[in-house]
Amino acid sequence: xxxxxxxxxxxxxxxxxxxxxxxxxxxxxxxxxxxxxxxxxxxxxxxxxxxxxxxxxxxxxxxxxxxxxxxxxxxxxxxxxxxxxxxxxxxxxxxxxxxxxxxxxxxxxxxxxxxxxxxxxxxxxxxxxxxxxxxxxxxxxxxxxxxxxxxxxxxxxxxxxxxxxxxxxxxxxxxxxxxxxxxxxxxxxxxxxxxxxxxxxxxxxxxxxxxxxxxxxxxxxxxxxxxxxxxxxxxxxxxxxxxxxxxxxxxxxxxxxxxxxxxxxxxxxxxxxxxxxxxxxxxxxxxxxxxxxxxxxxxxxxxxxxxxxxxxxxxxxxxxxxxxxxxxxxxxxxxxxxxxxxxxxxxxxxxxxxxxxxxxxxxxxxxxxxxxxxxxxxxxxxxxxxxxxxxxxxxxxxxxxxxxxxxxxxxxxxxxxxxxxxxxxxxxxxxxxxxxxxxxxxxxxxxxxxxxxxxxxxxxxxxxxxxxxxxxxxxxxxxxxxxxxxxxxxxxxxxxxxxxxxxxxx
Ligand SMILES: *Cc1c(COP(=O)(O)O)cnc(C)c1O
Numbered sequence: 046x047x048x049x050x051x052x053x054x055x056x057x058x059x060x061x062x063x064x065x066x067x068x069x070x071x072x073x074x075x076x077x078x079x080x081x082x083x084x085x086x087x088x089x090x091x092x093x094x095x096x097x098x099x100x101x102x103x104x105x106x107x108x109x110x111x112x113x114x115x116x117x118x119x120x121x122x123x124x125x126x127x128x129x130x131x132x133x134x135x136x137x138x139x140x141x142x143x144x145x146x147x148x149x150x151x152x153x154x155x156x157x158x159x160x161x162x163x164x165x166x167x168x169x170x171x172x173x174x175x176x177x178x179x180x181x182x183x184x185x186x187x188x189x190x191x192x193x194x195x196x197x198x199x200x201x202x203x204x205x206x207x208x209x210x211x212x213x214x215x216x217x218x219x220x221x222x223x224x225x226x227x228x229x230x231x232x233x234x235x236x237x238x239x240x241x242x243x244x245x246x247x248x249x250x251x252x253x254x255x256x257x258x259x260x261x262x263x264x265x266x267x268x269x270x271x272x273x274x275x276x277x278x279x280x281x282x283x284x285x286x287x288x289x290x291x292x293x294x295x296x297x298x299x300x301x302x303x304x305x306x307x308x309x310x311x312x313x314x315x316x317x318x319x320x321x322x323x324x325x326x327x328x329x330x331x332x333x334x335x336x337x338x339x340x341x342x343x344x345x346x347x348x349x350x351x352x353x354x355x356x357x358x359x360x361x362x363x364x365x366x367x368x369x370x371x372x373x374x375x376x377x378x379x380x381x382x383x384x385x386x387x388x389x390x391x392x393x394x395x396x397x398x399x400x401x402x403x404x405x406x407x408x409x410x411x412x413x414x415x416x417x418x419x420x421x422x423x424x425x426x427x428x429x430x431x432x433x434x435x436x437x438x439x440x441x442x443x444x445x446x447x448x449x450x451x452x453x454x455x456x457x458x459x460x461x462x463x464x465x466x467x468x469x470x471x472x473x474x475x476x477x478x479x480x481x482x483x484x485x486x487x488x489x490x491x492x493x494x495x496x497x498x499x500x501x502x503x504x505x506x507x508x509x510x511x512x513x514x515x516x517x518x519x520x521x522x523x524x525x526x527x528x529x530x531x532x533x534x535x536x537x538x539x540x541x542x543x544x545x546x547x548x549x550x551x
Contacts, residue, residue: 061115074118081122082154085130089138089528093505096134103132134508139528142537143510145313145341145370145475146525152435153375156428166421170410171402173424177411180207180426183433187368188382190347190438194359197382199411205382206416207425211340212256213418214365214381217389219247219260219305222334222362224392226304229332246270246296247305250284250319252312254338270301278515281470282315284308286323293331303331308361310354311342314512314521315469315477318342318354325360337364340379344371345449345473348442354472371448371474371525372441373432378425390415448474451534452524458538464545468514474524477514480545491518493548500544507537 061070106128136147167176184205185198195201208214223245230241247266249257251273261271274289276282293303306328308319321337328335337358343366345351358364365381368374383389394415396405404410414420436444452474459465459478468477480497482490495518498511512519524534 077118077122081125086137086528089135090140092130092133092135092138094135094138094140094508095502095505096132097503097505098132103128137527138508139526139530139533140507140537141526141529142522142524143508145523146527147369147376148371148373148525148527149375150373150432150436150527152431153373153428155435156431157375159431160424160427163424165424167424168414168420168422169400169402169405169412171404174410176422176424176426177413179424179430180413181205181411183426183430184380184382186433187347187380187429190441191343191355191366192346192352193364193382196359196384197364203382203384204386204411205380206386206413207429208365208379208381208417209377210256211254211338211365211367211379212259214363214379215254215256215307215336215338216260216263217393217417218334218336218363218365218381218383219264219266221383221388221392222305222336223264223266225334225388226302230302241302242266243270244300244302245304246272246293246301247307248272248274248289248293248303248333249307250274250276250282250309250312250317252276252282252284252314252317253307253309254313254340257307257338272296276317278469282312282317282514284319284324286320286327289324290327293327293333297331303333305334305336307336307338310337310339310346311473313341314519315514316342316471316473316475317469318472321355321357322360323357325357328362329360334363335361337361339364340367341370341475342366342473344368345445347372347438348445351445351473368429368432371445373436373444373527374429378429380429386411386416393417445474448524448529451529451531452476452522454531455522455524455534455538458535462542464549468517468519476522476524477512477519478522479518479520480548489517494518494520497541497544497548500548501540504540504544506540 135141137149165173165176167173170177181199181204184207185200188198188205197203197205199205208217226245227238227241230236230244231238242265245266247261247270253273258271261268272292274284274292276284296303306324308321308324310318325335339346339355342354346355362385363381363383365379367379369376369378405412413422452471456467456471456476459467459476464480465478466481468479479490479494482493486493495511498509498520502508509520509522512521
């Protein structure tokens, strides 16, 4: 019976049943899988960028229960090709311009593979010393490329850690800030922890990522105590220090306690950059934790010409950026640096008896379990290490600059066509634009531009997404894919122009 199930892989089932990780079988299958992935990348432009399936499509194609008998890899790969690939939106396509990019690369993939191959769970130093030590070293390397002050590095008093996502990075620093603020309040005012928590107020701009809102909810900061400071075109959607200072002062007069500010370098909508130095001064005055979220644009700051966008970071307590977005490191890899890791540990450490060990008890080592939400953690530093070694900082900078140059080129193309307008200044590789509506357009170009985006995406040639800036529907073209070249952006411009003509002639 399992002869049948194992068509095409002689003896496969037998060894899978007795030895799920047989080295020779693994070698054979993994080579097959590498070929499959290489072919996928080679052929990626033959697929519509946005998956064209309808919700629930897969249920109709797959059995209702798991198979009883082992199945052959070839049969499964056939299903991947015929049933899964149609439901994939091709993030690695050179014609993917949506959201922010997510980078796969050869080096990142190899590192990820190695991490999977070791299969360790490095929550404490003792659970795999290399995992902790390599992460500390690689985060120092990357911190130096970003010209972070020494205080953020493990060679200073701080340190870096790899989180899965920016959302987790923001949450853990908010929890550290909350712990510090609640302790101070209970001591100074003799109130309960519960009462103290109710007084805490967090601040960010209305352009901050929704993960700040989510972190507040998880941290028990009520939405009433999360201030989303309004921004507008007059500051290019960056936060105004004057408005922030006024809001904070009013809260203090009202008996509340400001404890946390998240500034943004490269907002999700338009890549706006907050004035870090001024924000840092306000935080200092009120004793607030200052976090900088640079998930996308932080990557560009490894180039000296973009580094000024991080000026003022020396006044921050913490900073995160996502190498998985734009630094050739396969998802997931979000790097977080803090000046005082003891505050993270104070908020997040647990010390159950089954994890106790000599090195931890004697404070000789970092145990990254105390710098994050979960206990278990992957050996993610391998992929970042491989990326930094196989491309070198010269290669990484060239990679970023190439995308920014292509973005500049697209911006110039846009300016040649008066039917379009640019909605926010371009600082990196994101362009925000829209089709100008007619003067009497009842919804100010909203449905016109929404139709344009839908027409482009359902065509399958390119994928783009949108935002709303100053109440106006805005198309975002984010450049940063590992396969994206100038010719792809030229081709995108052609399809955008032609769909725009179709719409305007309707
Ligand atoms: C993409 C992005 C995030 C969210 O990133 P995750 O890693 O998916 O949580 C947060 N902040 C900014 C500014 C972003 O651009």
